[in-house]
Amino acid sequence: MIYKKIEIEEMEHFWSLLNALDAETNFMMYEPNERKQHMDIQELETDIYHNVIHGNDFLANCKADNKIVGYLRAERGEFHRNFHTAYIVVGVLKEYQGKGIGTTFFENLAKMGEGKFCHSAGAYCGMS
Numbered sequence: 001m002i003y004k005k006i007e008i009e010e011m012e013h014f015w016s017l018l019n020a021l022d023a024e025t026n027f028m029m030y031e032p033n034e035r036k037q038h039m040d041i042q043e044l045e046t047d048i049y050h051n052v053i054h055g056n057d058f059l060a061n062c063k064a065d066n067k068i069v070g071y072l073r074a075e076r077g078e079f080h081r082n083f084h085t086a087y088i089v090v091g092v093l094k095e096y097q098g099k100g101i102g103t104t105f106f107e108n109l110a111k112m113g114e115g116k117f118c119h120s121a122g123a124y125c126g127m128s
Contacts, residue, residue: 001069001101003108006052006059010068011045014061017068018044021091028091051075060108062092062101069096072105 006014023032030038039047051057056076061068070092077085088109092101 001099001104002063003060003104004063006048006061006071008045008049008053010061011041011048013068014048014071015041015044017061017071017091017093020093024094025091028089058086058109060105062096062105064096069093070101070105072102072109074109 018030019033019035021028022030022035048059052059052073058072058074058076060072062070070090072088072090074086074088077083077087090102090105
């Protein structure tokens with residue numbers, strides 16, 4: 001498995017991953033097909049270009065079998081009071097869960113985000 005920062009050339013594959021995750025889990029923000037009602041691939045590419053590549057957010061993916069099978073995105077706070085925080089989202093396709101991908105994302109978050117925004121990491125998980 002290969003872990004790396006997202007590249008703009010990977011948007012079609014990333015878009016496919018997001019839609020697949022929406023369809024197979026109840027834990028992501030969008031319901032199946034809802035994402036397509038709120039944005040398209042060009043809007044996603046613009047978001048990644050401005051907020052990740054040239055902004056303060058961070059996005060890494062995991063590739064296996066020549067496709068993106070998981071991702072971690074950390075969206076940095078916009079305001080002075082929360083600029084030191086990040087909202088973190090992790091998604092891994094069901095077929096690849098239980099293989100340590102999510103764990104590896106968190107273990108490598110400080111290293112992969114170094115120089116971007118990450119100095120230390122802590123986690124709070126809430127489930128309802």
